[in-house]
Amino acid sequence: MAQDITADKTREKAAVLARQGVVGLTVAWADNNGITRSRTVPIEQLEAAAERGVGVTTLFAVFDTHDGITFGHAGLSTPSGDVRLVPVVDRIVRLAGQPEFAWAPGRQIAADGSPWPYDQRSALERQVARAAERGLAFRAGYELEFHLSLAEPRGDGGTALALEGPAYGPRALLEVDGFAARLLRDLRDNGVEIGQLHAEYGPAQFELSLAAADPVTAADRQLLARQTIHAAARAHGLRASFSPLVSAAGVGNGWHLHTSVSRDGVNLLSGGDGPHGLTPEGAAYLAGILRDLPAVTAITAPSIPSLHRLRPGYFSSAYAFWGVENREAALRFVPATGLLGAAHANVELKPSDASANPYLALAAVIAAGLAGIADGLTPPAPVQENPGAWTEEEREKEGIRLLPTTPEERQAALVGSETLREALGADLLGAFAAVREADRAWAEGKELDEVLAAHLWRY
Ligand code: GLU
Numbered sequence: 001m002a003q004d005i006t007a008d009k010t011r012e013k014a015a016v017l018a019r020q021g022v023v024g025l026t027v028a029w030a031d032n033n034g035i036t037r038s039r040t041v042p043i044e045q046l047e048a049a050a051e052r053g054v055g056v057t058t059l060f061a062v063f064d065t066h067d068g069i070t071f072g073h074a075g076l077s078t079p080s081g082d083v084r085l086v087p088v089v090d091r092i093v094r095l096a097g098q099p100e101f102a103w104a105p106g107r108q109i110a111a112d113g114s115p116w117p118y119d120q121r122s123a124l125e126r127q128v129a130r131a132a133e134r135g136l137a138f139r140a141g142y143e144l145e146f147h148l149s150l151a152e153p154r155g156d157g158g159t160a161l162a163l164e165g166p167a168y169g170p171r172a173l174l175e176v177d178g179f180a181a182r183l184l185r186d187l188r189d190n191g192v193e194i195g196q197l198h199a200e201y202g203p204a205q206f207e208l209s210l211a212a213a214d215p216v217t218a219a220d221r222q223l224l225a226r227q228t229i230h231a232a233a234r235a236h237g238l239r240a241s242f243s244p245l246v247s248a249a250g251v252g253n254g255w256h257l258h259t260s261v262s263r264d265g266v267n268l269l270s271g272g273d274g275p276h277g278l279t280p281e282g283a284a285y286l287a288g289i290l291r292d293l294p295a296v297t298a299i300t301a302p303s304i305p306s307l308h309r310l311r312p313g314y315f316s317s318a319y320a321f322w323g324v325e326n327r328e329a330a331l332r333f334v335p336a337t338g339l340l341g342a343a344h345a346n347v348e349l350k351p352s353d354a355s356a357n358p359y360l361a362l363a364a365v366i367a368a369g370l371a372g373i374a375d376g377l378t379p380p381a382p383v384q385e386n387p388g389a390w391t392e393e394e395r396e397k398e399g400i401r402l403l404p405t406t407p408e409e410r411q412a413a414l415v416g417s418e419t420l421r422e423a424l425g426a427d428l429l430g431a432f433a434a435v436r437e438a439d440r441a442w443a444e445g446k447e448l449d450e451v452l453a454a455h456l457w458r459y
């Protein structure tokens with residue numbers, strides 16, 4: 001069984017956790033809707049679970065956002081079959097906010113121990129390994145935006161937080177003082193390093209940024225951060241929504257994805273002779289993501305609310321272009337500066353949200369970027385304005401197109417990208433596409449408000 005630590009160490013770990021009063025290990029993974037699913041095993045069974053995994057249905061690959069199971073994918077069209085969910089033992093943490101539980105990300109493998117083609121974490125591991133063969137490595141970090149509301153309705157039936165004060169103001173944070181303090185403490189104790197926490201633009205909207213890490217660690221931590229935020233909110237009578245759009249008129253919750261690419265420890269997005277310090281390979285990385293942006297977005301912003309979140313004027317991106325520090329750009333290039341150093345340079349993907357599987361999202365970005373490097377692409381000139389404010393003719397002249405605005409356009413972009421087809425593999429792509437179709441059919445004919453309400457508590 002592929003664990004990075006020995007059976008002895010696993011036994012030791014289980015004993016320490018049991019002595020600390022931990023009774024269960026929750027093994028979590030994200031499905032094709034970005035929804036976290038889990039199994040909890042008694043802590044005494046950690047060693048067995050680490051060795052052989054626990055049984056889960058093969059059909060999790062074809063669960064849709066509403067817990068429906070679609071049989072529309074030929075590879076998983078019957079209710080028969082079982083795979084093993086294996087906790088990644090060296091990632092186990094005792095949950096600060098739920099001290100009687102430990103947590104680990106899970107990998108899915110086939111019942112005979114062979115790779116399971118629908119395992120999203122493995123898809124990311126494959127891209128990281130491909131890159132390593134070419135001498136390339138990545139750093140990745142998520143920014144998580146979320147809305148908080150009261151868990152219990154007030155006397156008037158409302159659940160909106162009574163927040164006072166301007167956007168980004170400390171007054172808004174003061175209203176959730178206990179939650180904020182607990183969250184900082186629990187994230188630290190769970191080993192989830194963050195850059196900052198703040199009240200965001202929207203009423204009752206907050207954001208925290210996860211520190212950059214290698215891609216698989218970044219995705220694991222994104223899942224752990226979700227668990228940590230939900231637990232801290234619950235402890236303070238609050239409820240967190242990570243939904244891409246909580247109300248039709250309000251601002252969305254972006255989970256912007258920052259990445260950088262390096263060779264021999266040197267960030268290729270800085271120190272070069274190209275524009276804004278880009279090296280030729282760094283520029284090609286950015287150009288590769290830009291070339292495949294509609295297909296990448298099909299994976300990084302895949303839900304129905306995702307489509308409605310992407311609007312001009314909301315800093316969420318709507319058009320496929322890049323800019324330097326341009327907050328309307330789908331790809332915002334953040335250059336290195338004398339003060340912040342080379343490691344600071346990164347590419348921020350704005351059309352990215354909590355309905356994306358974080359492993360698949362990173363696999364898609366890396367695959368597109370690697371293809372750009374392999375093809376030696378050069379990006380067009382950056383756009384520093386908001387093309388949403390231009391006329392149709394101006395956009396046409398600059399070659400700036402909308403990101404997909406319908407499930408059909410998104411799907412066509414995804415299957416049209418050889419790079420992303422390869423990155424996912426035919427099985428995983430087939431299941432992913434079937435789930436998107438199930439979500440589309442579910443939403444058909446429904447009012448937007450009803451659709452948004454059904455997504456509020458899914459992530
Ligand atoms: N809330 C915006 C979004 O939907 C992002 C705002 C910001 O730039 O932080 O992505």
Ligand code: MG
Pocket residue numbers: 143145200207
């Ligand atoms: Mg933000």
